[in-house]
Amino acid sequence: xxxxxxxxxxxxxxxxxxxxxxxxxxxxxxxxxxxxxxxxxxxxxxxxxxxxxxxxxxxxxxxxxxxxxxxxxxxxxxxxxxxxxxxxxxxxxxxxxxxxxxxxxxxxxxxxxxxxxxxxxxxxxxxxxxxxxxxxxxxxxxxxxxxxxxxxxxxxxxxxxxxxxxxxxxxxxxxxxxxxxxxxxxxxxxxxxxxxxxxxxxxxxxxxxxxxxxxxxxxxxxxxxxxxxxxxxxxxxxxxxxxxxxxxxxxxxxxxxxxxxxxxxxxxxxxxxxxxxxxxxxxxxxxxxxxxxxxxxxxxxxxxxxxxxxxxxxxxxxxxxxxxxxxxxxxxxxxxxxxxxxxxxxxxxxxxxxxxxxxxxxxxxxxxxxxxxxxxxxxxxxxxxxxxxxxxxxxxxxxxxxxxxxxxxxxxxxxxxxxxxxxxxxxxxxxxxxxxxxxxxxxxxxxxxxxxxxxxxxxxxxxxxxxxxxxxxxxxxxxxxxxxxxxxxxxxxxxxxxxxxxxxxxxxxxxxxxxxxxxxxxxxxxxxxxxxxxxxxxxxxxxxxxxxxxxxxxxxxxxxxxxxxxxxxxxxxxxxxxxxxxxxxxxxxxxxxxxxxxxxxxxxxxxxxxxxxxxxxxxxxxxxxxxxxxxxxxxxxxxxxxxxxxxxxxxxxxxxxxxxxxxxxxxxxxxxxxxxxxxxxxxxxxxxxxxxxxxxxxxxxxxxxxxxxxxxxxxxxxxxxxxxxxxxxxxxxxxxxxxxxxxxxxxxxxxxxxxxxxxxxxxxxxxxxxxxxx
Numbered sequence: 001x002x003x004x005x006x007x008x009x010x011x012x013x014x015x016x017x018x019x020x021x022x023x024x025x026x027x028x029x030x031x032x033x034x035x036x037x038x039x040x041x042x043x044x045x046x047x048x049x050x051x052x053x054x055x056x057x058x059x060x061x062x063x064x065x066x067x068x069x070x071x072x073x074x075x076x077x078x079x080x081x082x083x084x085x086x087x088x089x090x091x092x093x094x095x096x097x098x099x100x101x102x103x104x105x106x107x108x109x110x111x112x113x114x115x116x117x118x119x120x121x122x123x124x125x126x127x128x129x130x131x132x133x134x135x136x137x138x139x140x141x142x143x144x145x146x147x148x149x150x151x152x153x154x155x156x157x158x159x160x161x162x163x164x165x166x167x168x169x170x171x172x173x174x175x176x177x178x179x180x181x182x183x184x185x186x187x188x189x190x191x192x193x194x195x196x197x198x199x200x201x202x203x204x205x206x207x208x209x210x211x212x213x214x215x216x217x218x219x220x221x222x223x224x225x226x227x228x229x230x231x232x233x234x235x236x237x238x239x240x241x242x243x244x245x246x247x248x249x250x251x252x253x254x255x256x257x258x259x260x261x262x263x264x265x266x267x268x269x270x271x272x273x274x275x276x277x278x279x280x281x282x283x284x285x286x287x288x289x290x291x292x293x294x295x296x297x298x299x300x301x302x303x304x305x306x307x308x309x310x311x312x313x314x315x316x317x318x319x320x321x322x323x324x325x326x327x328x329x330x331x332x333x334x335x336x337x338x339x340x341x342x343x344x345x346x347x348x349x350x351x352x353x354x355x356x357x358x359x360x361x362x363x364x365x366x367x368x369x370x371x372x373x374x375x376x377x378x379x380x381x382x383x384x385x386x387x388x389x390x391x392x393x394x395x396x397x398x399x400x401x402x403x404x405x406x407x408x409x410x411x412x413x414x415x416x417x418x419x420x421x422x423x424x425x426x427x428x429x430x431x432x433x434x435x436x437x438x439x440x441x442x443x444x445x446x447x448x449x450x451x452x453x454x455x456x457x458x459x460x461x462x463x464x465x466x467x468x469x470x471x472x473x474x475x476x477x478x479x480x481x482x483x484x485x486x487x488x489x490x491x492x493x494x495x496x497x498x499x500x501x502x503x504x505x506x507x508x509x510x511x512x513x514x515x516x517x518x519x520x521x522x523x524x525x526x527x528x529x530x531x532x533x534x535x536x537x538x539x540x541x542x543x544x545x546x547x548x549x550x551x552x553x554x555x556x557x558x559x560x561x562x563x564x565x566x567x568x569x570x571x572x573x574x575x576x577x578x579x580x581x582x583x584x585x586x587x588x589x590x591x592x593x594x595x596x597x598x599x600x601x602x603x604x605x606x607x608x609x610x611x612x613x614x615x616x617x618x619x620x621x622x623x624x625x626x627x628x629x630x631x632x633x634x635x636x637x638x639x640x641x642x643x644x645x646x647x648x649x650x651x652x653x654x655x656x657x658x659x660x661x662x663x664x665x666x667x668x669x670x671x672x673x674x675x676x677x678x679x680x681x682x683x684x685x686x687x688x689x690x691x692x693x694x695x696x697x698x699x700x701x702x703x704x705x706x707x708x709x710x711x712x713x714x715x716x717x718x719x720x721x722x723x724x725x726x727x728x729x730x731x732x733x734x735x736x737x738x739x740x741x742x743x744x745x746x747x748x749x750x751x752x753x754x755x756x757x758x759x760x761x762x763x764x765x766x767x768x769x770x771x772x773x774x
Contacts, residue, residue: 016057020065023049042077050102059110066102155258162254164194239263289385297321341368363392432673484527491522498535505543516555522563523638537603538567546571565633574622583608662703663687664694691720710739718753725754
């Protein structure tokens, strides 16, 4: 609005009144268009026109717009329309009010404009008065300013007339004269500079003679300026100055003379020469290559070693670009890195290649950097290269060895997983058969010898199953496929569960177990199952490596913000050379120092991996062979007031009747043994040995539960489950996947295919019973 008002103030008079007519016309058009909405209100649009006119064009056009708006409203929108005769008194009053308001607005605008004009005139008069008052002060200040400028310059300056008389000097000139025992009559204001220089020249001073000749040439108009360097032997030291003299075109001044102390510059030049000499010597002895190019890529400098590596000569190299010396690929490589170095304020480190006389492609680590002037503007690019060909070859060999090692490790993991899977298939019918025979023997009260043999077989089969499980655990952890279901866990509960799991072997080997578990809870954020597995493995390890009748102890306490669990035994101990690698995979104590009970050497590796996943640490200690061992686990305690994120398990499906069960497995031994076990549970069981056969049998048998092997030939277990779910009669069925694989991604795929649960072969009798019960 301020801009519009300013624009209106500057507009010509005729233009402002024309604008008033235009705005009233626009208001009439808008009022005519909105007649249906504003039938009884003729003036709203005209008020807007008057206000806009006063804002843009001023008071006169606003008054004109008010009258013109009243006439337009009377003619077009007040009955009788089309006439200026107004029949209703109330309309006359309204018209009068509109005119009064419009003219009042115009009057206020006029008063405001006049007040503004008066204020502006007053300000102008005040400014002019102040300007007059300051004119004299500025005139005086200018002389002081010029003197101050001359005094602030780091030069000794004097101004002389055409006859050589000194007209003016700055403070530096005066101070220099005093410091060098100069007389006032010779060099200060009023002295004749030419006469003083002539006397010194006649006394044999060559600098004075050169200065005199230069100034006389200036005064004669032969030159416009001249410059010379000269030494000055002052008290105690020699200093160097540069004298600059130039003609002055402002009488009475004829010549302006300045003397500048360049002693430090001369010293810097001498130091630079010495530095260049040192630089050249250093560069000649540099073990790598070094060079400097200008911004166009032309070589300005190169060490002898660089010139030999480039297979050229100094004369052939200097002034040439990479494109003129090397093949296109090499030149493009060098040029690209030069440009990157110049674009970066810190330079560039890269690896470049170059074919040399030995016929090999040499690799060099190259540092390129911009070389800047005093204004920090790059004017060249430097480079230093160190040959790393041997290192590159060694790194390639190392990378190849690493790749082969990773491939071997991957194959090892695949082998372990495949081995575990293949072992599960024959283990499943064996375990099912042993479980079945043992249950029947217990129910039939078989003789003790028979029951003892079955119990032994059952124990050994479970031991074999645990070994297979450990193989799968190792494979999953090494591939990062293990998920922890962390929650607030009392470490004491995990220890008690671990003791329950390890109790059979402790009893079997007649060990005495000592425990120290505080009543107060020790809360950690962890997976209860995995924590139990950690301490059960340590207890099993202690029991296995302690002669029968030994002592095994487990204790837990807190130390600061850590829980500390100690498992101690008085067994065979650990040789000192084994301690650093006791937690490595497949590491076992020397056979001569261990009992006959053995494992695969993966239990402690699992312990360390699981402890690491919980953010803790584990360490082993032993005083030597035959002196027992101590394993210490440290886990972070959960801070007071904080709670762990609990991973909630899925709610189990509603219990349902499972009297009819269909088993689909291509391994007949597994399938048939499962049928026998399930029949012992009182279920009606049928079997199919392929996915197609199972689907065909499904519609006729109508089972409540279907156990499906994932690795079926033909259509696999996933596809079989999808097809079952696609059938109307298959939607309410409980689907249980059977697999010898234990990876978590199988569980995810099984759920996506429609399975309700996954069982890993061989499943225990209790697990199987829970699965079919839902």
